[in-house]
Amino acid sequence: MELTIPSMSDIKRAHTRIARHILQTPVLTSHSIDEMVGASVYFKCENFQKVGAFKMRGAVNAIFSIVPENRTKGFATHSSGNHAQAVALASKMAGVKAYIVMPSNSAEVKKNAAIGYGAEVIFCEPTLKSREDTLKKVIAETGATFIPPYDDPAIIAGQATAAKELMEEVVDLNVVMAPVGGGGLLSGTALACHYLSPKTAVIGAEPELADDAYQSVKKGKLMPAKPPVTIADGLRTSLSPLTFEIIRNHVKEIVTVSETEIVDAMRIIWERMKIIIEPSCAVPFAALLKRKEEFKGQKIGIILTGGNVDLEDLPFGKSFAK
Amino acid sequence: MELTIPSMSDIKRAHTRIARHILQTPVLTSHSIDEMVGASVYFKCENFQKVGAFKMRGAVNAIFSIVPENRTKGFATHSSGNHAQAVALASKMAGVKAYIVMPSNSAEVKKNAAIGYGAEVIFCEPTLKSREDTLKKVIAETGATFIPPYDDPAIIAGQATAAKELMEEVVDLNVVMAPVGGGGLLSGTALACHYLSPKTAVIGAEPELADDAYQSVKKGKLMPAKPPVTIADGLRTSLSPLTFEIIRNHVKEIVTVSETEIVDAMRIIWERMKIIIEPSCAVPFAALLKRKEEFKGQKIGIILTGGNVDLEDLPFGKSFAK
The missing domain is CATH 3.40.50.1100 (Rossmann fold)
Incomplete structure (x- = not known):
């Protein structure tokens, strides 16, 4: 590769x-x-x-690197941390929806922060497999673009x-x-x-x-x-x-x-x-x-x-x- | 008055x-x-x-308002709070000793902060009368100048x-x-x-x-x-x-x-x-x-x-x- x-x-x-x-x-x-x-x-x-x-920097760059025509179906990620908030807020700034997959045991405050930025939060089991599977499903259903946390x-x-x-x-x-x-x-x-x-x-x-x-x-x-x-x-x-x-x-x-x-x-x-x-x-x-x-x-x-x-x-x- | x-x-x-x-x-x-x-x-x-x-501003002004010839015996105050640290550090900057009267029930961290700035800490009973009496005694013994907290x-x-x-x-x-x-x-x-x-x-x-x-x-x-x-x-x-x-x-x-x-x-x-x-x-x-x-x-x-x-x-x- x-x-x-x-x-x-x-x-x-x-x-x-x-x-x-x-x-x-x-x-x-x-x-x-x-x-x-x-x-x-x-x-x-x-x-x-x-x-x-700092996660805001990467999320904004990734989202605004995409031409506006390709942003309309929104953005998705799985995160229980700062990347979730960053994708939520950067999507809001771009005027589109964010879908955040979070483990069901995430802190209430993190869930509320993402919702506060206008994101839709989808819960999954607290395993990497469940996070990835749930994210795939969300993307298949919504057409949202995945914003990875670092890779x-x-x-x-x-x-x-x-x-x-x-x-x-x-x-x-x-x-x-x-x-x-x-x-x-x-x-x-x-x-x-x-x-x-x-x-x-x-x-x-x-x-x-x-x-x-x-x-x-x-x-x-x-x-x-x-x-x-x-x-x-x-x-x-x-x-x-x-x-x-x-x-x-x-x-x-x-x-x-x-x-x-x-x-x-x-x-x-x-x-x-x-x-x-x-x-x-x-x-x-x-x-x-x-x-x-x-x-x-x-x-x-x-x-x-x-x-x-x-x-x-x-x-x-x-x-x-x- | x-x-x-x-x-x-x-x-x-x-x-x-x-x-x-x-x-x-x-x-x-x-x-x-x-x-x-x-x-x-x-x-x-x-x-x-x-x-x-902010207490640092007042303490520095009070201490450096005094001509150097009159600073030599140091400065004294009674305080268990930020004024104590301010008088301690401002005295250190002026190159003279600070005597801080503190109630015996003051937090260890406050005592250590004043000592860290080079002050001598004198303990008293946790009453205003004991604070004032102890301060008077310290001033009588040392000739230090009192730096009041606000008045x-x-x-x-x-x-x-x-x-x-x-x-x-x-x-x-x-x-x-x-x-x-x-x-x-x-x-x-x-x-x-x-x-x-x-x-x-x-x-x-x-x-x-x-x-x-x-x-x-x-x-x-x-x-x-x-x-x-x-x-x-x-x-x-x-x-x-x-x-x-x-x-x-x-x-x-x-x-x-x-x-x-x-x-x-x-x-x-x-x-x-x-x-x-x-x-x-x-x-x-x-x-x-x-x-x-x-x-x-x-x-x-x-x-x-x-x-x-x-x-x-x-x-x-x-x-x-x-």
């Missing part, structure tokens, strides 16, 4: 295409975090993005625009760090740096409990995901052939972190920066804290990916296996 | 004096909150200020700079809203608007369970504080003659809100804006939500006062008497 790697032009066109539909999120810094790490850290705040996550060049080009904006605002970054789940953001980030700032190293960060990207890069072949148990619920998915190909070529290293390290990092950002990030979003900062001796004095960019948490079920004060 | 009301020059000089020691905090907006309220709301984010609260023209002029910055960034505000506890911030905000944008109305917001400012303005005389039970722990104090005099002359109205309204408003800001604010800080937005019909189409400034919360004891999902 021929893999379509997004080009520099694809990323630039994506940025132009999505610019008026998304927020150009701020880049924040913190003196106390810089002191703690011994480096200058620039946080690209996609937790402030529409729907509260797609338009999605990757869209996610790449976060790093592009970061590098336009902060020059000469030594490193850009992003978390890796399915790899859409990390592969987009890696391509953006490769094209626009080749001296900038890209480092992926992953929970130890979901280290399929780390294992895949180490073994040189795509490794399956582990059972989805990490608190970083956005990172429980595994790489696709396309995202793996980009990551193996353009990402310097994948650093893994424990559940405790994730929650500790999340807490530091909440307490020091007074901003809300979700557990998945804390993973790169956890990796930086763990390996800070290697980054002394450097300029580090971190993509803060999202801020959607259940305020009634926060991890602070809970115990996590080390 | 002659009351010293800060002049326009006092506020401008305060701003010049403190500028390099504090952060010029961002003004954030939110489409979804604007839609919810039916107005344009500009949030001045003092939750991102050093020590996580002081230099403190008020310092707090006024938050509204000054807000009005320099956003012109033609119809209303500026701030919470009221001891009244340092509200009186400073009222003076800043009076001098710099007299058409801008200033509205104070207060918990129903700590409505001494509301009662004082209504009755035309200083009324005592109620027992300190509101969740908005920064607003449990009562006005002083000086802050009352400014507020009665320059604040259009005090709006009171229930505990449930405070927590609901706090939650909306956390969820929609992905920023962390403390309960006291949510009070003006709660007042705006409660009275939104009166503000349709207007430009509203809100001072977000602070973001220091105990992450292991958050109010979400808890029940509050209406």
Whole structure:
């Protein structure tokens, strides 16, 4: 199978295409975090993005890449996370219907968020097979176009625009760090740096409990995901052939972190920066804290990916296996 | 007793004096909150200020107003809240010692924060009398200068700079809203608007369970504080003659809100804006939500006062008497 790697032009066109539909999120810094790490850290705040996550970039790019004549039957996806909200809102912006397949055990708040953006939510069993079967059925019945969460060049080009904006605002970054789940953001980030700032190293960060990207890069072949148990619920998915190909070529290293390290990092950002990030979003900062001796004095960019948490079920004060 | 009301020059000089020691905090907006309220709301984010609260402005102004020769014996205050951290850090910046009298039942995290800024923490009984007696003793022993939390023209002029910055960034505000506890911030905000944008109305917001400012303005005389039970722990104090005099002359109205309204408003800001604010800080937005019909189409400034919360004891999902 021929893999379509997004080009520099694809990323630039994506940025132009999505610019008026998304927020150009701020880049924040913190003196106390810089002191703690011994480096200058620039946080690209996609937790402030529409729907509260970078996923909006890819979804908007994928949907608006399609000519209006082919958008009329709407868009469909299966997701219980931020991609669901992103497809729902991007479809609404395009003036068409979104069909979101969600496991029946999804949180009420996520269901209501998608419905709030005007999407039709279809429930399925909480298994990948049921999700895929239900999605096929929905598409067969409605004629909607599938918007995949990460395994797609338009999605990757869209996610790449976060790093592009970061590098336009902060020059000469030594490193850009992003978390890796399915790899859409990390592969987009890696391509953006490769094209626009080749001296900038890209480092992926992953929970130890979901280290399929780390294992895949180490073994040189795509490794399956582990059972989805990490608190970083956005990172429980595994790489696709396309995202793996980009990551193996353009990402310097994948650093893994424990559940405790994730929650500790999340807490530091909440307490020091007074901003809300979700557990998945804390993973790169956890990796930086763990390996800070290697980054002394450097300029580090971190993509803060999202801020959607259940305020009634926060991890602070809970115990996590080390 | 002659009351010293800060002049326009006092506020401008305060701003010049403190500028390099504090952060010029961002003004954030939110489409979804604007839609919810039916107005344009500009949030001045003092939750991102050093020590996580606007209190830094007043403390820095008070301390740096004193000539260096008279700073050498350090500064003292009694506080279990943000003023303690502010005096501790501002003293550190001035290169002198801070003595902070705290009730023995203060949270460990607050004690450690003050110590982290290099302050000496002295414990007392959790009564106002013990706090004042212990402070007197500390001052007698050390020669330190007392930095009061609000009843002081230099403190008020310092707090006024938050509204000054807000009005320099956003012109033609119809209303500026701030919470009221001891009244340092509200009186400073009222003076800043009076001098710099007299058409801008200033509205104070207060918990129903700590409505001494509301009662004082209504009755035309200083009324005592109620027992300190509101969740908005920064607003449990009562006005002083000086802050009352400014507020009665320059604040259009005090709006009171229930505990449930405070927590609901706090939650909306956390969820929609992905920023962390403390309960006291949510009070003006709660007042705006409660009275939104009166503000349709207007430009509203809100001072977000602070973001220091105990992450292991958050109010979400808890029940509050209406």
